Amino acid sequence: MNILETKDLLFDYSGHKVLNGVNLEIREGERHAVIGPNGAGKTTLFNVITGSYKPSSGSIKFQGREISGMKPYQLNRMGVGRSFQITSTFAKQTVFQNARMGILSKQKVRFNPFSKVDKMHKITNETNLLLEQSNLAESADMPAGLLSYGKNRALEICLALSTDPQLVMLDEPTAGISKDETKTLVELIRKLTENKTMVIIEHDMDVVFSLADRITVLHHGEVLACDAPEVIKNDPFVKQAYLGTLEV
Amino acid sequence: MTKIWIKTLAAIILIGLLIAFPKVMGVLNTNIFIGFAIMALFAVSLNLMLGYTGLLSFGHAMFFGLGAYTTALSLKHIDNLPISMALLLGVLGAVVCAVIVSPLLVRLSGTAFSMLTLAFGQLMYIVCLKFREVTGGADGLGGFPVPDLKIPFTGGIDMTDPVNFYYFAITVLGGCILLIWRFTKTPIGSVMISIRDNDNRVDYLGFHVPSVKSLVFIVSGGFAGAAGAIYALFQNMVSTDGVLGLFTSFNPIIMTIIGGVSSFTGPIIGAGLLTILEEFLLRYTDRIALFNGLVLILMIKFAPGGIMGIWDGVYRKWFKRRTLS
Numbered sequence: 171m172n173i174l175e176t177k178d179l180l181f182d183y184s185g186h187k188v189l190n191g192v193n194l195e196i197r198e199g200e201r202h203a204v205i206g207p208n209g210a211g212k213t214t215l216f217n218v219i220t221g222s223y224k225p226s227s228g229s230i231k232f233q234g235r236e237i238s239g240m241k242p243y244q245l246n247r248m249g250v251g252r253s254f255q256i257t258s259t260f261a262k263q264t265v266f267q268n269a270r271m272g273i274l275s276k277q278k279v280r281f282n283p284f285s286k287v288d289k290m291h292k293i294t295n296e297t298n299l300l301l302e303q304s305n306l307a308e309s310a311d312m313p314a315g316l317l318s319y320g321k322n323r324a325l326e327i328c329l330a331l332s333t334d335p336q337l338v339m340l341d342e343p344t345a346g347i348s349k350d351e352t353k354t355l356v357e358l359i360r361k362l363t364e365n366k367t368m369v370i371i372e373h374d375m376d377v378v379f380s381l382a383d384r385i386t387v388l389h390h391g392e393v394l395a396c397d398a399p400e401v402i403k404n405d406p407f408v409k410q411a412y413l414g415t416l417e418v
Numbered sequence: 419m420t421k422i423w424i425k426t427l428a429a430i431i432l433i434g435l436l437i438a439f440p441k442v443m444g445v446l447n448t449n450i451f452i453g454f455a456i457m458a459l460f461a462v463s464l465n466l467m468l469g470y471t472g473l474l475s476f477g478h479a480m481f482f483g484l485g486a487y488t489t490a491l492s493l494k495h496i497d498n499l500p501i502s503m504a505l506l507l508g509v510l511g512a513v514v515c516a517v518i519v520s521p522l523l524v525r526l527s528g529t530a531f532s533m534l535t536l537a538f539g540q541l542m543y544i545v546c547l548k549f550r551e552v553t554g555g556a557d558g559l560g561g562f563p564v565p566d567l568k569i570p571f572t573g574g575i576d577m578t579d580p581v582n583f584y585y586f587a588i589t590v591l592g593g594c595i596l597l598i599w600r601f602t603k604t605p606i607g608s609v610m611i612s613i614r615d616n617d618n619r620v621d622y623l624g625f626h627v628p629s630v631k632s633l634v635f636i637v638s639g640g641f642a643g644a645a646g647a648i649y650a651l652f653q654n655m656v657s658t659d660g661v662l663g664l665f666t667s668f669n670p671i672i673m674t675i676i677g678g679v680s681s682f683t684g685p686i687i688g689a690g691l692l693t694i695l696e697e698f699l700l701r702y703t704d705r706i707a708l709f710n711g712l713v714l715i716l717m718i719k720f721a722p723g724g725i726m727g728i729w730d731g732v733y734r735k736w737f738k739r740r741t742l743s
Binding site: 242247263288290 | 618
């Protein structure tokens with residue numbers, strides 16, 4: 171079954187068609203990578219799906235329900251989580267407080283002006299558990315803004331997963347971090363997204379081919395190909411458009 | 419354990435000092451202190467928006483003013499109204515106003531938000547100025563009765579007595595400040611701070627940002643209304659320039675920035691500092707705003723974190739705590 175489906179998705183940015191009829195089918199439980207050269211429309215595709223932008227036309231279905239035009243908070247409550255290409259955390263708050271925001275939302279304590287948040291033991295315990303799973307427990311009391319870049323990326327993923335979404339969309343989680351850190355991060359992603367559906371935008375081909383069950387290649391706002399990694403590797407069009415210079 | 423003891427001890431000392439204040443310092447200083455406490459609550463309520471949620475309001479006087487006018491008007495027109503009811507009506511007036519304007523404001527942030535609050539504040543000012551039959555216009559509304567505080571099983575307590583009124587005002591204002599402090603410790607408090615830091619992320623975590631903002635707006639407005647209501651009882655006089663003017667909106671902002679935006683106690687310290695400065699300067703000159711402005715400029719230039727920011731820096735140096743503010 172498809173958890174996410176887009177049909178003829180079009181996004182027109184003042185005359186420039188950033189997405190030009192994207193048809194995407196994400197199967198439930200799979201790890202799906204979206205690749206493509208810079209400016210192919212990958213992040214825009216994420217933004218349109220997760221509610222930052224309204225699509226100009228076309229439909230987006232999540233678990234069979236039409237979701238195009240819905241707001242990010244509504245989509246999050248339905249079970250769509252996302253991370254950002256440029257780290258988007260609460261820099262002045264501690265790592266614990268960062269993660270707790272997600273847990274508060276997950277436990278539907280979104281609008282409680284009465285209880286003391288520090289005394290909510292269930293929330294505290296669950297936050298600690300999440301931090302442990304994300305290998306961030308040691309940095310729990312540190313302001314997020316003081317974390318190393320690699321840890322910050324881990325926190326970004328931790329936040330995306332904190333509300334326990336069924337569909338996780340990660341926008342270049344490993345961008346800008348070292349090879350060693352990438353390895354740890356990929357393991358973390360693999361561990362945390364178990365039993366979930368994941369869509370990932372990634373430039374690092376090692377990451378893509380080690381994580382993804384299927385790959386979609388985006389080029390000039392159109393889907394060039396969508397298939398298993400082995401097939402994509404050998405696709406002549408894809409090679410020409412994107413992989414050619416990389417000699418995979 | 420020791421931490422709790424220190425806290426309890428500090429609270430007892432503080433309460434003791436507050437009780438002893440009018441006996442030690444005399445009536446004049448007691449009245450100055452009430453003025454300070456009113457401004458402290460007003461500034462703390464503003465800081466819920468400015469410091470905690472990151473929304474700069476130039477129209478916070480509309481809640482202060484509405485609280486003051488509602489209390490004054492209800493005491494003038496309703497016979498035998500208990501003082502507590504007058505106070506509650508003042509808060510209610512401000513809350514109703516906040517409920518009405520919040521849908522227009524909560525989807526905005528930054529400059530647009532500030533400008534629109536300025537517009538609403540000025541609108542309220544003009545309405546009260548021109549609605550002379552009810553509000554008394556520029557002359558204001560004065561001489562309304564201030565009823566006794568009735569406590570069951572005891573006689574009434576005379577509220578026109580400055581010392582009695584001091585105890586009443588300090589209890590209400592202090593209670594309000596404690597309630598606001600408690601409010602910042604709730605899940606909504608965490609969400610507020612997160613909206614200030616990164617509202618986009620809050621949205622993506624499943625929180626409806628506009629409704630949180632409007633709750634903050636209403637709570638903040640309600641407490642500003644309480645400060646205004648006490649002000650009306652204290653002065654026994656409300657006028658448009660006194661409670662709704664631009665300076666009434668700017669004063670708590672100046673206090674908050676001088677005291678420190680990113681802390682709860684900052685606005686209280688700022689209010690205290692400006693009150694002391696004002697009392698000192700009044701011996702020499704009437705140009706208080708000139709000096710307030712000077713302090714504000716110096717503070718923004720050399721210590722943008724305010725007094726509490728300076729304290730944080732010292733604290734970090736001494737205890738080597740890693741903080742980011």
